[in-house]
Amino acid sequence: xxxxxxxxxxxxxxxxxxxxxxxxxxxxxxxxxxxxxxxxxxxxxxxxxxxxxxxxxxxxxxxxxxxxxxxxxxxxxxxxxxxxxxxxxxxxxxxxxxxx
Ligand SMILES: [Zn+2]
Numbered sequence: 001x002x003x004x005x006x007x008x009x010x011x012x013x014x015x016x017x018x019x020x021x022x023x024x025x026x027x028x029x030x031x032x033x034x035x036x037x038x039x040x041x042x043x044x045x046x047x048x049x050x051x052x053x054x055x056x057x058x059x060x061x062x063x064x065x066x067x068x069x070x071x072x073x074x075x076x077x078x079x080x081x082x083x084x085x086x087x088x089x090x091x092x093x094x095x096x097x098x099x100x
Pocket of ligand 1: 066
């Protein structure tokens with residue numbers, strides 16, 4: 001993979017394929033054990049503690065602190081749509097990084 005020259009500054013960047021490895025690792029784990037931070041109230045807690053409503057189109061997970069939407073997930077026949085705009089961050093436990 002060859003870094004590209006950014007038109008905006010002197011920094012170099014990779015195309016989105018660089019995310020393939022990290023995202024594969026992230027989504028291969030159980031995200032429900034990750035700690036999410038609510039964008040609305042700042043409450044931090046495990047994704048498993050969110051309040052998940054399944055009667056909407058797809059699943060809607062709301063913050064147990066302020067009831068704002070943290071996560072939306074719609075599963076189609078050939079793809080999933082994941083909306084995380086209500087989460088400031090996810091801290092995902094991973095196995096010890098391998099040297100290499
Ligand atoms: Zn909240």
